[in-house]
Amino acid sequence: NPYAGLVSHLRASWLSGKTRPMEYRIAQLEALGRFLDDKKQEILEATELDMGKPSFEAFFSEILLCKNELNVTLNNLCHWMKDEHVDKNLVMQLDSAFIRKDPFGVVLIIAPWNYPVHLFLVPLIGAIAAGNCAIIKPSEISKNTERLIAETLGCYLDTDCFAVVTGGVPETTRLLENKFDYIFFTGIPPVGRIVMTAAAKHLTPVTLELGGKNPCYVSDTCDLSNVARRVVWGRFFNTGQTCTAPDYLLCTLEMQEKLMPALREAITEFFGPNPRESPDFGRIVSDKQFQRLRALLGSGRVAIGGQTDEAERYIAPTVLADVQPSDPAMQEEIFGPILPIVVIANVDEAIDFINARPRPLALYAFSCDSKIVNQVLERTSSGGFCGNDTLMHMTLPSLPFGGIGNSGMGKYHGKFTFDTFSHHRACLHRNMGLETLNTPRYPPYTQQKLGLLTTTFEVKRKGTCTLL
Amino acid sequence: MERMQQVVGRARAAFNSGRSRPLEFRIRQLKALERMVQEKEKEIMAALKADLSKSGPDAYSHEILGVLGELVLAMEKLPSWAAPQPVKKNLLTMRDEAYIGYEPLGVVLVIGAWNYPFVLVMQPLIGAIAAGNAVVVKPSEVSKNTAKLVAELLPQYLDKDLYAVITGGVPETTDLLTLRFDHILYTGSTAVGKIVMAAAAKHLTPVTLELGGKSPCYIDKDCDLAVACRRITWGKYTNCGQTCIAPDYILCDPSIQGKVVENIKATLKEFYGEDVKSSPDYGRIVNKRHFERILGLLAGQKIAYGGQTDEATCFIAPTILTDVSPESKVMEEEIFGPVLPIVTVRSVDEAIEFINLREKPLALYVFSNKKQLIKRVISETSSGGLTANDVLMHSVLPELPFGGVGHSGMGAYHGRFSFETFSHRRACLIKDLRWEVLNKLRYPPGSMEMLHL
Numbered sequence: 074n075p076y077a078g079l080v081s082h083l084r085a086s087w088l089s090g091k092t093r094p095m096e097y098r099i100a101q102l103e104a105l106g107r108f109l110d111d112k113k114q115e116i117l118e119a120t121e122l123d124m125g126k127p128s129f130e131a132f133f134s135e136i137l138l139c140k141n142e143l144n145v146t147l148n149n150l151c152h153w154m155k156d157e158h159v160d161k162n163l164v165m166q167l168d169s170a171f172i173r174k175d176p177f178g179v180v181l182i183i184a185p186w187n188y189p190v191h192l193f194l195v196p197l198i199g200a201i202a203a204g205n206c207a208i209i210k211p212s213e214i215s216k217n218t219e220r221l222i223a224e225t226l227g228c229y230l231d232t233d234c235f236a237v238v239t240g241g242v243p244e245t246t247r248l249l250e251n252k253f254d255y256i257f258f259t260g261i262p263p264v265g266r267i268v269m270t271a272a273a274k275h276l277t278p279v280t281l282e283l284g285g286k287n288p289c290y291v292s293d294t295c296d297l298s299n300v301a302r303r304v305v306w307g308r309f310f311n312t313g314q315t316c317t318a319p320d321y322l323l324c325t326l327e328m329q330e331k332l333m334p335a336l337r338e339a340i341t342e343f344f345g346p347n348p349r350e351s352p353d354f355g356r357i358v359s360d361k362q363f364q365r366l367r368a369l370l371g372s373g374r375v376a377i378g379g380q381t382d383e384a385e386r387y388i389a390p391t392v393l394a395d396v397q398p399s400d401p402a403m404q405e406e407i408f409g410p411i412l413p414i415v416v417i418a419n420v421d422e423a424i425d426f427i428n429a430r431p432r433p434l435a436l437y438a439f440s441c442d443s444k445i446v447n448q449v450l451e452r453t454s455s456g457g458f459c460g461n462d463t464l465m466h467m468t469l470p471s472l473p474f475g476g477i478g479n480s481g482m483g484k485y486h487g488k489f490t491f492d493t494f495s496h497h498r499a500c501l502h503r504n505m506g507l508e509t510l511n512t513p514r515y516p517p518y519t520q521q522k523l524g525l526l527t528t529t530f531e532v533k534r535k536g537t538c539t540l541l
Numbered sequence: 542m543e544r545m546q547q548v549v550g551r552a553r554a555a556f557n558s559g560r561s562r563p564l565e566f567r568i569r570q571l572k573a574l575e576r577m578v579q580e581k582e583k584e585i586m587a588a589l590k591a592d593l594s595k596s597g598p599d600a601y602s603h604e605i606l607g608v609l610g611e612l613v614l615a616m617e618k619l620p621s622w623a624a625p626q627p628v629k630k631n632l633l634t635m636r637d638e639a640y641i642g643y644e645p646l647g648v649v650l651v652i653g654a655w656n657y658p659f660v661l662v663m664q665p666l667i668g669a670i671a672a673g674n675a676v677v678v679k680p681s682e683v684s685k686n687t688a689k690l691v692a693e694l695l696p697q698y699l700d701k702d703l704y705a706v707i708t709g710g711v712p713e714t715t716d717l718l719t720l721r722f723d724h725i726l727y728t729g730s731t732a733v734g735k736i737v738m739a740a741a742a743k744h745l746t747p748v749t750l751e752l753g754g755k756s757p758c759y760i761d762k763d764c765d766l767a768v769a770c771r772r773i774t775w776g777k778y779t780n781c782g783q784t785c786i787a788p789d790y791i792l793c794d795p796s797i798q799g800k801v802v803e804n805i806k807a808t809l810k811e812f813y814g815e816d817v818k819s820s821p822d823y824g825r826i827v828n829k830r831h832f833e834r835i836l837g838l839l840a841g842q843k844i845a846y847g848g849q850t851d852e853a854t855c856f857i858a859p860t861i862l863t864d865v866s867p868e869s870k871v872m873e874e875e876i877f878g879p880v881l882p883i884v885t886v887r888s889v890d891e892a893i894e895f896i897n898l899r900e901k902p903l904a905l906y907v908f909s910n911k912k913q914l915i916k917r918v919i920s921e922t923s924s925g926g927l928t929a930n931d932v933l934m935h936s937v938l939p940e941l942p943f944g945g946v947g948h949s950g951m952g953a954y955h956g957r958f959s960f961e962t963f964s965h966r967r968a969c970l971i972k973d974l975r976w977e978v979l980n981k982l983r984y985p986p987g988s989m990e991m992l993h994l
Contacts, residue, residue: 088897090921129987159940170938175923177946254947262745269742273735276752278951281745299977306984343985353985428557441974450969454644457968462980466970469639471628477646477965478723482747484966497953499926499941500919501934505910508768511931515775516812516822518598526602530610530937 080251083179083206086233093204101201104229119217125356135190142195145470146202153491163529169502174495176204178254185260186215187314196257199490206234213241280483284406285433289319290423292440300439301335307463309390312355313410317435319463322414323423340390357386366409372400424452434480456480542716548705552648555702556675575612577698588686594825604659615671622960638971643964645673647723654728656783658684665726668959675703682710731948749952753875754902758788759892761909769908770804776932778859781824782879786904792892795885802845826855835878838871893921901947925949
């Protein structure tokens with residue numbers, strides 16, 4: 074077991090108790106902040122090398138959003154760490170009943186390649202805030218960022234408590250043989266299953282942030298150019314390599330026709346007439362992903378874009394029209410700059426289409442009629458939902474971010490990350506006196522004692538008010 | 542297997558019909574459950590007596606009172622639990638609607654245990670119904686009378702398609718676990734917990750596992766020993782020790798070991814009389830297999846009190862073992878019986894170290910007059926839950942989550958926590974299609990200056 078030494082070193086640090094004081098946690102979190110500040114340029118460069126990530130985007134997702142999470146945590150940590158006192162019943166009035174937030178111990182964070190800093194750092198913020206030690210396993214696919222993290226994170230964080238492990242599938246498999254007290258995984262569903270199965274051997278609780286095909290319904294009544302811009306932004310951000318990107322559009326035939334020029338206009342507005350030359354449009358992360366995506370271009374018909382360049386791993390912002398549910402583009406999560414449009418007759422058909430498929434991480438509905446937006450919301454299920462925009466529900470730290478069913482389990486962001494990495498321990502500190510109050514519960518049992526017990530423990534239904 | 546698939550398929554179709562979504566429907570189902578518990582009280586108590594020799598008042602207070610309480614709480618609070626929770630917005634979302642919506646998960650599976658066979662299926666069922674799910678209940682086959690009763694009663698009171706009972710043992714449960722559920726709540730042993738989680742992993746089904754372990758009970762020299770021992774005696778020997786949060790073993794200074802034994806002995810006489818075997822308030826071991834298992838733990842031990850057994854009735858007298866070695870068999874597995882080992886430690890530091898060297902327990906107990914000592918034990922250990930200066934009681938307050946950590950489990954329920962366990966918290970952001978000007982900040986062509994606003 075090649076990682077046994079590392080894990081037991083971290084476990085020893087954990088048992089020493091050094092990660093528990095608030096001052097320690099704050100110091101580590103502030104160090105993370107300095108990491109983001111000092112290494113900003115390197116992060117922008119590494120992610121550009123890895124997937125042509127535009128600097129603007131990299132700054133937004135890898136630095137700005139991370140710093141937001143850091144500040145929310147630093148501002149509130151003292152409050153989050155406090156014992157939560159709860160309401161008591163009659164017999165416990167003199168007792169202290171509260172929920173204590175205990176760290177789990179040594180946690181494992183496995184991050185993917187598409188937002189390679191954000192997706193290890195934001196979970197790590199919660200793990201540190203909750204008082205844990207952590208092993209971070211960045212993705213080997215975003216290899217420049219992986220190297221940066223492995224070489225520099227240790228200069229900021231306490232290496233007795235926080236370690237980076239690099240490698241691919243074999244290394245991750247060996248790492249998962251060890252016992253962790255929590256595993257936080259972001260990636261695809263098949264690997265999510267493998268992680269949960271490995272976790273089951275040690276009864277390790279998990280959060281799985283997975284994916285799927287995020288439907289985007291566009292109703293007939295909507296502001297065409299605003300819809301187009303918001304959809305284009307969400308679809309082509311990070312060259313489509315976003316777990317919450319609108320994966321495919323559902324609209325009527327009429328809407329497809331109307332929307333096309335608006336989509337074209339938005340793409341041109343954002344990336345210019347030749348997106349290949351735009352500094353704001355990225356590239357596909359690897360040859361394997363490039364080839365996978367290129368094969369999807371045969372679905373439906375290419376209405377916008379479709380150009381590719383293998384050497385650069387460039388795929389133009391593409392919209393496919395008249396895509397059939399049986400087409401390749403509708404069989405897997407796209408995770409690229411391709412937007413298929415599937416034509417449906419009306420909102421009911423759209424809802425049936427969505428509900429016939431695995432529950433997605435995100436669901437989008439666009440309409441000027443709020444009743445339609447609400448209908449889609451109420452009659453479907455998804456990790457999160459955004460009406461009349463894309464991606465934005467992820468940027469509010471007060472909203473939980475997570476999936477359901479195939480798109481995952483658990484949630485994080487803001488306080489939810491702290492809660493994810495804490496064990497909520499029920500604590501009752503009773504009075505040693507007043508022993509007579511306990512008599513009804515002791516044998517020998519009598520009906521009288523039972524009556525007393527019932528009176529003191531019963532939750533009485535409040536009387537219903539009857540109007541005369 | 543085919544029958545199982547049909548039952549689960551019907552539950553799913555019933556869930557998809559949407560009829561469990563309106564709160565009024567859920568409350569009606571809960572009200573029906575309440576009627577069931579009230580009308581069938583005699584039958585429920587009879588089943589508990591047949592399965593575990595549980596006495597009337599014991600059965601009532603542990604299994605019926607708690608269930609009625611949860612039902613009343615759920616019916617009362619459901620509207621507030623289920624209400625969308627608005628969240629704090631930022632500058633960019635100021636004009637939007639941002640909230641967390643509570644939604645049912647779908648078809649959930651509740652697997653019960655045999656030691657509190659009624660409440661351990663009912664309490665999760667209440668939460669699952671309140672959250673709007675369809676539920677498949679698999680009561681423990683070991684407590685077969687209660688299982689049979691639950692299978693008969695639920696369809697008489699609840700929507701037959703949405704809420705189903707499947708009975709059976711290990712082979713049936715194994716088959717059931719190959720089917721897809723949207724959440725599984727399992728109460729039982731650590732070993733089977735791993736099997737349940739591994740099966741759930743195949744479908745990416747989230748799980749709540751209420752497992753067990755050895756719940757330590759540290760008695761400080763500075764405490765009212767008589768009171769402490771009475772409370773411990775109650776918690777240990779109720780249900781004949783077959784309680785997941787029973788104090789499993791005692792840790793105390795050797796100088797008070799003798800007094801602890803004396804106090805527990807005195808309390809036992811107070812509770813069960815001179816002849817414990819003839820007390821109607823003392824239970825029996827659930828079956829021969831467990832009887833033999835517990836008997837095996839006594840081998841080679843110094844029995845300070847008790848030790849009498851009667852195989853025919855699965856009777857094991859309340860037993861105390863002293864000077865127990867940490868390496869002995871009785872200190873390896875969860876006892877789940879009326880045998881109380883005392884392991885001596887010389888200080889609270891030693892006690893804390895002892896506890897932390899072992900798997901995290903479901904419950905932890907500490908008795909002391911010193912507030913500081915109690916605070917230390919809480920801060921330097923971890924456990925599912927904890928009660929100081931008493932035992933079991935943290936589990937009766939519905940405002941406190943009930944669950945384990947590490948080998949003692951994951952997730953929690955009771956009260957509002959049951960509702961949340963069986964709900965999906967869906968992040969909802971509803972924006973306006975207008976006000977596009979605010980969005981221009983984020984669109985390409987990007988400018989770094991724009992971001993610093």
